[in-house]
Amino acid sequence: MSLPIYIRIHNDIRRKVENNQWQIGSQIPPERELAIQYHVSRMTLRQAIHTLVDEGILDHHIGSGTFVAHRKVQEQMSGITSFTDIMLEQQKIPSSKTISYYTVAPSLSEMEKLHIKQNNRVLRMERIRYGNDVPICFEVATIPSHFVSGLSKDDVSGSLYRVLKEKKHLIPGKARQMFSATLASERIADYLKIKKGDAILYLRQTTALKDGTPFEYVRSQYVGKRFEFYLEK
CATH class of the missing domain: 3.40.1410.10 (Chorismate lyase-like)
Structure with missing residues (x-):
């Protein structure tokens, strides 16, 4: 079953981050440039970017652009938060x-x-x-x-x-x-x-x-x- 195009873009961008093609803290290319690169509309590209921001892989700074997120300090916890x-x-x-x-x-x-x-x-x-x-x-x-x-x-x-x-x-x-x-x-x-x-x-x-x-x-x-x-x- 073929993945939706925005998921394929999401996965490709994530691999670039994980493979250090895009360094932590660096700004990623503008939406317009990425949309052209992936041959999709800016709306589709934004779906992928929005998902990556939700997952903490990218950070979006209003007025500045989108950046590869810094790794956070993690606190291990157990139990259920309902x-x-x-x-x-x-x-x-x-x-x-x-x-x-x-x-x-x-x-x-x-x-x-x-x-x-x-x-x-x-x-x-x-x-x-x-x-x-x-x-x-x-x-x-x-x-x-x-x-x-x-x-x-x-x-x-x-x-x-x-x-x-x-x-x-x-x-x-x-x-x-x-x-x-x-x-x-x-x-x-x-x-x-x-x-x-x-x-x-x-x-x-x-x-x-x-x-x-x-x-x-x-x-x-x-x-x-x-x-x-x-x-x-």
Whole structure:
């Protein structure tokens, strides 16, 4: 099965970064130049760039351009970060608004994180998560399609972990989490009702079942002034 063109561009750019063809901290060529190089529209090129920014491989600086991201210091954590459970523990009513929900071929990063192959399909959904109707985070979740087969959109876009337990008898185990700080883009600021450039806490989480099989890869952008994590050692 052929990968979508923007995924192929995404994978090619990522390989250039990993092979040090584009050095950490260096600015990548402008969108117009890359679109010509890949023989695609700028809209298609932007899909690939946006995905790489979401994954922390590239950084976009408004007014300056797009750069190869610096590697972040990582803090190893274990356990599950369920937005629904966090909100309930804080006596807030959790809710979600689904922005997009579709089945696609996985990107290279998704294949690596979820231990799947190019011919697998994944469900990718974008959601705004709320606590007491206040937007807390914007989330992009990727799940191998076979884990959610037979489940409705309402099931999956609600409390996924709870539905997997109740309807699929799948028990989440450990999660690997990576945190970084960034600034809200115009799009994210609009979704979260904040100002462009406000502080964002970026969480990337890969969650596995009890047997160690990864079933979810999530990229979440939390409003810095509305949410904080803490770590106990």
